[in-house]
Amino acid sequence: MSAIPTIKPTAAPSAGLPRVADRAIDAAERLLVLALYAWLVWRLVQGYRVDGKVANLLLLPSEGLVVVFMLLRRRASEISRRPVEWLLAVGATCAPMLVTSGGRALAPATVCATVLMMGLLVQLHAKLTLGRSIGCIPAHRGLKLAGPYRFVRHPMYAGYMLSHLGFLAMNPTPLNLTLYVLDYALQIPRLMAEERLLGGDPLYREYQASVRYRLIPGLF
Numbered sequence: 001m002s003a004i005p006t007i008k009p010t011a012a013p014s015a016g017l018p019r020v021a022d023r024a025i026d027a028a029e030r031l032l033v034l035a036l037y038a039w040l041v042w043r044l045v046q047g048y049r050v051d052g053k054v055a056n057l058l059l060l061p062s063e064g065l066v067v068v069f070m071l072l073r074r075r076a077s078e079i080s081r082r083p084v085e086w087l088l089a090v091g092a093t094c095a096p097m098l099v100t101s102g103g104r105a106l107a108p109a110t111v112c113a114t115v116l117m118m119g120l121l122v123q124l125h126a127k128l129t130l131g132r133s134i135g136c137i138p139a140h141r142g143l144k145l146a147g148p149y150r151f152v153r154h155p156m157y158a159g160y161m162l163s164h165l166g167f168l169a170m171n172p173t174p175l176n177l178t179l180y181v182l183d184y185a186l187q188i189p190r191l192m193a194e195e196r197l198l199g200g201d202p203l204y205r206e207y208q209a210s211v212r213y214r215l216i217p218g219l220f
Helices: 019-050 054-072 083-098 108-133 155-170 172-197 203-211
Strands: none
Touching: 019 054, 019 083, 054 108, 054 172, 083 172, 108 155, 155 172, 155 203
């Protein structure tokens, strides 16, 4: 699951779907994230009872913070209406929530846990910076430029990437590898779609000019 910095619109809200439909879409997104999180909690707790990998449980506080912020978030004044962008967002959100505990670790537990924790710290910083502006589908909820957003335009995704590497090294099953490959095959075009939506605002274009890299400083 992930979220993006968004902009307070300078124009009137879009006249696409009726407002009641916008509210239904918003509610459906929240319900989906809540259901996925509940399932993730159940599976990781069950895995811990079997293999005792307590580090796997580190995923839960960070993902739980997303659920809290999404339940309390601001109402969007504009939401993407493009079906492809919805599919990208839903797929990229769901895939990493389906991972499971298992397999023989590729590195010592302390190394895996350290990488996972580094990713969690980046995620948490980004999520706390976004606060109630968090969301999965591209939307305008207010531009956030502080904290990790000063270094890359999508620090939350960068944090997820680190966490996923740590979790995968600790749980290198074919299923987990497949899910993470699928996730980033969707995540990259997803963040590009987010930037296309936000690029209509001159404030965001100024931000893009000042923060050059999207995900990995010096590379992308």
